[in-house]
Amino acid sequence: MATKIDFYAVLEVSRTASADELKKAYRKQAMRFHPDRNPGDETAEHKFKEINEAYDVLKDEQKRAAYDRFGHAAFENGGMGGMGGGFGGFGGGGLDDIFEMFGDMMGGRRGGGGRRRTGNDIQVQVEISLSEAYAGVKKPVEIRTRVTCESCHGTGSADSNPSDATCPTCHGAGAVRAQQGFFLVERPCPTCKGSGKVVRNPCQSCKGAGTTEQTRSLDIAIPAGVEDGTRIRLTGEGEAGGSGVQPGDLYVHVAVGGSDIFQRDGANIYCRVPLRMTQAALGTEIEVPVIDGSRAKVKIPAGTQSGENFRLRGKGFSVLRSSARGDMYIQVAVETPHHLSPRQRELLEEFEAEAGETQDQEKANPEHTGFFAKVRDFFEGK
Numbered sequence: 287m288a289t290k291i292d293f294y295a296v297l298e299v300s301r302t303a304s305a306d307e308l309k310k311a312y313r314k315q316a317m318r319f320h321p322d323r324n325p326g327d328e329t330a331e332h333k334f335k336e337i338n339e340a341y342d343v344l345k346d347e348q349k350r351a352a353y354d355r356f357g358h359a360a361f362e363n364g365g366m367g368g369m370g371g372g373f374g375g376f377g378g379g380g381l382d383d384i385f386e387m388f389g390d391m392m393g394g395r396r397g398g399g400g401r402r403r404t405g406n407d408i409q410v411q412v413e414i415s416l417s418e419a420y421a422g423v424k425k426p427v428e429i430r431t432r433v434t435c436e437s438c439h440g441t442g443s444a445d446s447n448p449s450d451a452t453c454p455t456c457h458g459a460g461a462v463r464a465q466q467g468f469f470l471v472e473r474p475c476p477t478c479k480g481s482g483k484v485v486r487n488p489c490q491s492c493k494g495a496g497t498t499e500q501t502r503s504l505d506i507a508i509p510a511g512v513e514d515g516t517r518i519r520l521t522g523e524g525e526a527g528g529s530g531v532q533p534g535d536l537y538v539h540v541a542v543g544g545s546d547i548f549q550r551d552g553a554n555i556y557c558r559v560p561l562r563m564t565q566a567a568l569g570t571e572i573e574v575p576v577i578d579g580s581r582a583k584v585k586i587p588a589g590t591q592s593g594e595n596f597r598l599r600g601k602g603f604s605v606l607r608s609s610a611r612g613d614m615y616i617q618v619a620v621e622t623p624h625h626l627s628p629r630q631r632e633l634l635e636e637f638e639a640e641a642g643e644t645q646d647q648e649k650a651n652p653e654h655t656g657f658f659a660k661v662r663d664f665f666e667g668k
């Protein structure tokens with residue numbers, strides 16, 4: 287009963303997450319661990335089930351409230367009948383899902399001689415800048431982990447010819463049974479970690495575990511085009527598990543920083559460039575920064591409007607696992623001057639007088655002219 291992970295932690299959201307945030311987090315996690323994307327990976331399969339179970343509860347306001355109050359106990363035997371206040375345990379398909387899940391767990395163990403045994407997975411977070419995400423980067427990380435014991439080379443035995451004894455906890459079965467609500471659930475034995483055997487004469491350095499704790503330094507290669515929240519899996523770089531056990535995996539969570547100049551949307555980059563109103567009216571050429579550190583020239587034609595976009599093809603991020611590249615968009619924002627010098631004021635007053643008198647209004651300011659024509663119609667009741 288104690289092995290269940292917090293539903294919020296499963297979805298990697300805070301306890302105050304909104305329904306929208308939950309949905310987003312669920313989609314992201316479900317995509318990541320979907321069996322189609324991780325064929326044959328039992329860890330991912332298990333995680334996928336956890337994610338669905340967590341979302342099933344948290345997406346429902348009543349279930350979520352019950353979970354917040356009672357934790358997992360809300361959905362164990364007490365939750366079925368004993369809960370007051372209109373809450374009646376699982377609704378709809380929830381119960382079937384859970385039956386299915388337990389069925390899988392027990393069936394799998396009985397039929398196939400246990401699942402693949404591995405060392406623990408490790409999770410690390412790496413923070414990189416937007417420019418580093420653009421170019422790709424190698425980041426050093428230090429992880430506290432378990433490595434194969436040097437004294438016994440992972441056998442866990444002090445003898446050069448190690449011999450086994452039957453595990454005293456599970457009597458060789460490799461699993462222990464525990465009552466969980468209505469169900470009798472099998473779990474890997476904590477003493478022998480599922481092997482059913484223990485070492486007869488344990489190694490002094492690792493006390494028979496076959497592994498010792500150590501700090502490892504690694505350079506993590508982060509590919510160009512990586513997005514914020516990406517998780518990189520390094521198979522076999524997790525904790526060692528001892529003799530005959532596969533090491534776990536290392537999961538690197540990548541957090542990509544923001545920028546004062548650039549906004550990113552997938553492979554595309556946006557850069558908002560404020561222009562003086564005269565530049566927009568007369569046309570000009572501007573120099574803009576590019577994410578790769580270079581500069582680019584952009585021609586702004588006369589009569590450019592606020593909000594217009596200019597595309598710089600191929601100046602965006604590279605798309606992961608593809609040769610495609612995003613674009614960069616210059617978004618023009620026309621800035622009306624805040625303080626005018628007396629001379630500027632004079633010039634603009636002259637300009638305004640000219641606009642009123644001689645110009646073809648519909649050509650010069652089509653939106654302005656069109657709008658006030660509609661306003662006139664409105665007052666005249668047309």
Ligand SMILES: [Zn+2]
Nearest residue numbers: 435438489492
């Ligand atoms: Zn050892």
Ligand SMILES: [Zn+2]
Nearest residue numbers: 453456475478
């Ligand atoms: Zn055991």
